[in-house]
Every structure is written in C-alpha cells, then in structure tokens.
Amino acid sequence: MIPELGRAAVLLGLAACSVGAVTGMWAGKTGREDVWRWTRWMALLFMGAIAIATALMEYALITHDYSVKYVAEVGSNETPLAFTIVSLWSSLDGSILLWALILAIWAGVFAVKLKDTHPEHAPWALGSILLVGVFFTFLVSGIANPFERIPDPLDNGPGPNPLLQNHVLMIVHPPTLYLGYVGMTVPFGMGCAALLSGRMPTSWARAMRRWMLVPWACLTVGIILGGWWSYEVLGWGGYWAWDPVENASFMPWLTATAFIHSSMVMERREHLKGWTITLVMATFLLTLLGTFMTRSGVFNSVHSFTQSPIGPVFLAYLGVMLVVSVLLLAARVDTLSPPTAKLEGPWSRDMAFLGNNLLFAAFTFTVLLGTVYPLLNEVMTDVQISVGEPYFNRMSVPICLGILFLMGVGPALPWGRATFSTLVSRLAVPSGLALVIVIGCVAAGLREWVAIMTFALSGFAGAVTLRELTEPGRQRAAKLGEPLFTALMQTWRTGHRRAGGYVVHFGVVMIAVAIAASSVYRSETEMTIREGKTKSFMGYDITYTGTERLDEPHRWSRVARFDIAKGGESLGQAEPRLNHYKKMNQAIGTPTVMSGLDEDLYLSLVQVDPEGKMASLSVVVEPLVIWLWVGGGVMLLGCIIAGWPTRRRREEAA
Numbered sequence: 001m002i003p004e005l006g007r008a009a010v011l012l013g014l015a016a017c018s019v020g021a022v023t024g025m026w027a028g029k030t031g032r033e034d035v036w037r038w039t040r041w042m043a044l045l046f047m048g049a050i051a052i053a054t055a056l057m058e059y060a061l062i063t064h065d066y067s068v069k070y071v072a073e074v075g076s077n078e079t080p081l082a083f084t085i086v087s088l089w090s091s092l093d094g095s096i097l098l099w100a101l102i103l104a105i106w107a108g109v110f111a112v113k114l115k116d117t118h119p120e121h122a123p124w125a126l127g128s129i130l131l132v133g134v135f136f137t138f139l140v141s142g143i144a145n146p147f148e149r150i151p152d153p154l155d156n157g158p159g160p161n162p163l164l165q166n167h168v169l170m171i172v173h174p175p176t177l178y179l180g181y182v183g184m185t186v187p188f189g190m191g192c193a194a195l196l197s198g199r200m201p202t203s204w205a206r207a208m209r210r211w212m213l214v215p216w217a218c219l220t221v222g223i224i225l226g227g228w229w230s231y232e233v234l235g236w237g238g239y240w241a242w243d244p245v246e247n248a249s250f251m252p253w254l255t256a257t258a259f260i261h262s263s264m265v266m267e268r269r270e271h272l273k274g275w276t277i278t279l280v281m282a283t284f285l286l287t288l289l290g291t292f293m294t295r296s297g298v299f300n301s302v303h304s305f306t307q308s309p310i311g312p313v314f315l316a317y318l319g320v321m322l323v324v325s326v327l328l329l330a331a332r333v334d335t336l337s338p339p340t341a342k343l344e345g346p347w348s349r350d351m352a353f354l355g356n357n358l359l360f361a362a363f364t365f366t367v368l369l370g371t372v373y374p375l376l377n378e379v380m381t382d383v384q385i386s387v388g389e390p391y392f393n394r395m396s397v398p399i400c401l402g403i404l405f406l407m408g409v410g411p412a413l414p415w416g417r418a419t420f421s422t423l424v425s426r427l428a429v430p431s432g433l434a435l436v437i438v439i440g441c442v443a444a445g446l447r448e449w450v451a452i453m454t455f456a457l458s459g460f461a462g463a464v465t466l467r468e469l470t471e472p473g474r475q476r477a478a479k480l481g482e483p484l485f486t487a488l489m490q491t492w493r494t495g496h497r498r499a500g501g502y503v504v505h506f507g508v509v510m511i512a513v514a515i516a517a518s519s520v521y522r523s524e525t526e527m528t529i530r531e532g533k534t535k536s537f538m539g540y541d542i543t544y545t546g547t548e549r550l551d552e553p554h555r556w557s558r559v560a561r562f563d564i565a566k567g568g569e570s571l572g573q574a575e576p577r578l579n580h581y582k583k584m585n586q587a588i589g590t591p592t593v594m595s596g597l598d599e600d601l602y603l604s605l606v607q608v609d610p611e612g613k614m615a616s617l618s619v620v621v622e623p624l625v626i627w628l629w630v631g632g633g634v635m636l637l638g639c640i641i642a643g644w645p646t647r648r649r650r651e652e653a654a
Helices: 002-030 033-062 069-074 081-089 092-113 122-141 169-183 185-197 202-233 244-269 273-295 311-335 349-381 389-412 420-443 449-480 484-494 496-520 626-643 647-653
Strands: 523-530 534-537 540-552 555-566 569-574 577-581 588-590 592-595 599-608 614-623
Touching: 002 033, 002 092, 002 122, 002 185, 033 069, 033 081, 033 092, 033 122, 069 092, 081 092, 081 169, 092 122, 092 169, 092 185, 122 185, 169 185, 169 202, 169 244, 169 273, 185 202, 185 273, 185 311, 202 244, 202 273, 202 626, 244 273, 244 349, 273 311, 273 349, 349 389, 389 420, 389 449, 389 496, 420 449, 449 484, 449 496, 484 496, 496 614, 496 626, 523 534, 523 540, 540 569, 540 599, 540 614, 555 599, 555 614, 569 592, 569 599, 577 599, 588 599
Parallel strands: none
Antiparallel strands: 523 614, 534 540, 540 555, 555 569, 555 577, 577 588, 592 599, 599 614
C-alpha cells in the first residue's frame, strides 16, 4: 500500500499547490480576503500532503519495503538505521521529494506568518512560491517518482552510496544545505510580489531581508559542514576544491550576501531597489542551476551521486524561469525606484556597500564562468577541457582581498559624505594595526604576499568591527555612568541586528585567516612505516603499532594504529582506516584528524600490506584549520543575534 498511498499524497500536494498558486495570483490582483484565505489553506494542505508522503517514504526505508522503487535503489538490510533514514536524500528521487517537503514547509510557515500583514504583497508572494512548488511536486509525481511499485521485489538492496554513509556529517550537511537552497524561494516570491504590484515600501523590503537571513544562515552552515565533511572523509587533507557542486552552493551564497548588504542601503536610503530585486531573482536562479548540476549527471563531481533523465526537464524549467525573471525585471523594475535617487560618494557607506556588491557580483561571475565554460566548450567543440584550482585561486584572491578591505572601510564610514577628519579618526588605528601585522609577518620570515595581505586586511577589518561593535556601549557608559559591560549588553539588545551583523563579520575574519594560513603554509608528505618503527615529520613522531580488522554489517575496515608524539610528549593514538563496502570495489579511507588551536595533524591511510607489517600513509600538517569551523559557528551566532525577534518586530507582525 505504501506506493499507492505515497503517490496519492504527492498528487494531493500537487493539486493543492496548483490551486494555491492560482488563487494567490487572483488574491494579489483583486485584493479579496476570501481568496487570500483559500490560498493560505492550500499552502497548509500542500505542506501536510508532502509531509505525509515523506513520512511514508521514511517508513518504507526503515521497514525495508523493497516493493517501493526508491527503497530498492538505495535501501539495504545491512545499512545502519541512521544512514537508512538519511538515505532519503542519497539519490535523485528522494532528494527531489526532500526539496518539495522543505519548500512546502517554507510555504506553510510563510502563509501563517503573513496572514494578517502586507495585504498588497503577501498573496502575490505566496502564489509565486506555490508556483515553484508546482514544478517540484510535478517532478515527484512523474519523472522523479520515488513511489513506483516494483512487481517482483528482491529481499535486499545495494544501500546508499558508501560516501554518504561514511561520516555522521552526512546526516546534517545535506538537509541544512537544502534548507538554505529551497528557502531562497521565499525572497524570490517576495521579489516577484514587488514587481507584480509595482511597489516596494520600506516595510516589505525589511521583511524580505528577514526572510533572506534564515536561508542565508542555513546555506552558510551547509557550506561549512560540507567543507568539514570533505576534510574528514575524502582523505586528501583539504576542504574546498572548487568542485562544480561546491561552486553551485557558493554562487547563490555570494548573491544572497550581496542582497543582504544592498537591502540595507535600500531600506535606509531608498537606493538600489532595482539592483536588490535583481539579486533576489539571481539567487533563486542560481539555486536552480545548483540543483541541475547536482542531479542531472551532466557535471562530473564528487557530489553527483546519481545519473538521471531529469536534466532536460530541469534545464527547460531553468530557462523558463530565467526568461520570466528577466521580463518581470524589464517591465516593472523602473517603477520601484524614484528617478532622482542618487548615491552619495565617493567616501560614504552607500558607495562602500555598492563596491561590496560589485565585488560579490564579479566573484559570482568568475565562479560561474569557470564552472560552466568546460561544459559549454564541450558542447560547441566536442573537446573536453578542465578549469581547475589555478584559475579559481588566481581570479578569486584579489576579489576576496577587496571584500576584506571594504569590510573594514564600509562600517567606519557614515551614511552620506564623510569628512577627511572622520576618515582619519575612524581608520587610523585599524590601518596602524594592519601595518604592524605586515611588519611582524616579514620579520617572522613570511614572504607569501597573499597570506600577509590576508592577515593584514583581516586585522584591519577585525579592528573596525570591534570598534563599531563596542562604540555605542562606550558612549552610553560615558553618558549615563553605567558599567561598560552593562552598557554594552543594553546597546546590543536594542541594536541586535547591527550587533549580529558585526559578529558575522568576525566569523568571516576568522575564516579568511584560517583559509590563508592552511592553504599557504600547508606541509605534506607520504611515508611507509614498519610495525614498531617511528618516523618524524614537522616535529611529530609517528610510530606504527599494528592493524586490526573490524567487521560491521554494512562494511569491514582495516584499522591502522599510530602513536603520536611531539616534543617528547604523547598526543594520543591515531586510527586511520580503509573501509570496504559491498557496493564498491575500491576501499574508502577515513582519515584521522588531530586538531589543535595552532594546527592540525592529518593522517590518511593509503595501504597496508597483507600481513599488516608495513603501512603507507599520507601526512598533512595544516595551521589554523580549526578556526575555519569556529568561524562558521560565529557566523551562525551572528545570524541568530541579528534575526532574534524584538518587541518592535512582534508589534509590527501583530
């Protein structure tokens, strides 16, 4: 019964979504409250139906119901329960169902949150969101139907891709990324509402920014977790390789980041309305492109776990949405901004934000070109080429340095024109700190200019961020005679959006320093060690103590044990392993990472002789990697602070 019930739930969701899309547009055009009420009910029915379908699929996976097509493709009696549950997103059909589920949840939450606010825009927005839902639910009901019944099912299945059951991070990384990806549909719908209505009041701009912040935070965390998974699982000692699917998640993050900054200008100064809406539309289109990259099988990627016939259909939909977005922008964007709107400059926060946006746009285009060009070249010339890390690194480094510089300059500048004395008073100390960092790096023997400039600009941006974060509290303490800590907490509470933004900037600074240090000053080698012998590398003494075979229901593993010491002090035992799965002929390694505040020791097992007397391994020493993950956590904390509801916001919603 599971295939039939699941299919029925999907079709019910498709019907509700289709009706809701029509009534939403009708309510937006006519302003009728009864039609708007029906739209909200259809959104909630859509959410309920897809939730039921997903629950049925999870039940089929857990009970190993191999009469269900998707379970037969990714299920296995030997797969642990946790990875059985998350195998929902291990292949094409399940991942599209997950996309539909998350979109339905976003639509349902939006319908509840905006039921009594923004009557001129909310129906248009929800109708646009549900219209996107029609396509994805249509896929689940047709070409990507996971509930197809198998007449003569087997007693067991192959299980999910071994790479997807090799680390606990795969339990949280994909859904977090999807929450961000799919959540970008909500600001897209709100942008469509602004274009369809021809109005963009400040209140709607503020709401659109808030609805972008949550998926942006999810996408940020998803990207960080993806890098962490790559670092902990793939065994090459890195966390970012400019893989096509990595790029596909990074591009909408770039445009969404640009939107968050430009929306501040739009909200405060009534500038950049058209540009801001364009960024919203581009972000959504890039999420569609990313899904196409992941699930079409066209791009060769470590993240492309399936080949599918969905590519042409998805590409056609992407083309349609691109045309619709361009036509909407061309027809209505001029109505959103007054023709007299001008930016102050050149030394103003307005212009700094504009520069920030231009750099993010250039970064997005650079990544898009490097990702898509090999495919386009192959289509046109039938010649396969590759665009690798040298291109991306060479092009991205100056852009990233420019962004770091503007991270420091922008917050220090006032809205409107800045005087020379203002610039000197606000930038003298941060500039002095940057100079000291440069001198210190050179004195310490560092010569890599990219790393030195990154450290200096990070110090510059960090100093400005710290000043802007604490200055209101210092002023309040001086004026009211309050203790400094009390004054700081009070200003952060009342200005939490501002404070959260600066906390995010601190996280970015941490990540920039970690990337520069780990990329430039990384040391690696390969060594073969006899049992009982010791070899040294970068101050670490590595002693091979033997191997052990571990048998699990879904795999068996060869575990090698190494005693690690540094400076005569024991650091513990490392246990890298080679995992053997039934589905793959080649062993998959699981490295051991020994993390410290200053550096990581990364051991990846390459080979063990049959008797276990000799082991070959790759050894990598990378400085400051842990601060990349810490920086991601700090960025998440900043997002939570910035998005925390206040009394004013609750009153506005009421």
